[in-house]
Amino acid sequence: MAFEPPRRLARALGEENAAPGAGAWLARLPEIVADVVARRGLDVERVVAPGGRNSLVLLVRTDGAAAPAALKVAPPFAEPAAERAALAHWKGWGAVETYETGADDVDGGDGDGALLLERLRPEVSLRSLPDAKALLEAAGTIRRLWVQPPAGHAFETVEDRTGREARAMQGGDGPEALVDAALRAREAMLATADESLLLHGAFRQGKVLAGERSPWLAVGPEPVVGERAYDLARLARDRVEDLIASDTGASTARRRMRRLADSLDVDGDRLRSWTLFRAVESGTRAARAGRDSTAEVLLEYASWL
Incomplete structure (x- = not known):
């Protein structure tokens, strides 16, 4: 072909x-x-x-x-x-x-x-909706995915996945204080985690497409087993470029995180910690790949948390 x-x-x-x-x-x-x-x-x-x-x-x-x-x-x-x-x-x-x-x-x-x-309809994702409506639909979709994993599963755990990422983050590709804060947040979350659910692993608005059988369905999972706050952390920073460009971006980002946590009965502090870790991890990975503008945006967002 x-x-x-x-x-x-x-x-x-x-x-x-x-x-x-x-x-x-x-x-x-x-x-x-x-x-x-x-x-x-x-x-x-x-x-x-x-x-x-x-x-x-x-x-x-x-x-x-x-x-x-x-x-x-x-x-x-x-x-x-x-x-x-x-x-x-x-x-x-x-x-x-x-x-x-x-x-x-x-x-x-x-x-x-x-x-x-x-x-599904690959050209129509939740990103085609106004942000408030997109977050509402995203919350309803991700809630369905949080189930017990099958017995004897071979899925990676949040601890293992983030362990690899944490080691890579120590390579000097991001602000030292921010990286240290993200690593401490990960350690604290793992030490107190009490959920082992099957998670999407890469959930965000662009990973939810319009369908015929159901209005919105998730695609492209990178499945992992762990707590819900970890899974919600990537969604929390969706449309991050818009947040960075706004004069009220920092306060808007924090309000959005609180709304997401409340709507899905997730602990807000745990969501903030995992959002910090995942934003810094993505930012340092972008820096290693030479995607400097992406790294700058993600690390500035992380600094608000």
């Missing part, structure tokens, strides 16, 4: 600190897609652009070109098997449905990094 990978994907996988093997996977992507499509007997309509930073999404048809679906192809380091397992556990409750729940569904299964999914 001949196509050009979306620029966002090519740019992200070409960054200096991209995962090992990212460039090789990107170079082979047309070949990988052609194989995945052929083995599933799919008809491709188009590539979704701008798409994501670590996967390719195509709109396809199954069953003799009759049934619309979406095909997501991701590299091994994006852990598509974990995403598949989380979507299968949610069974469409608050999230997009997966049409393949295990390696037996298609020859090759998880090994090809592909997920055949319910088709």
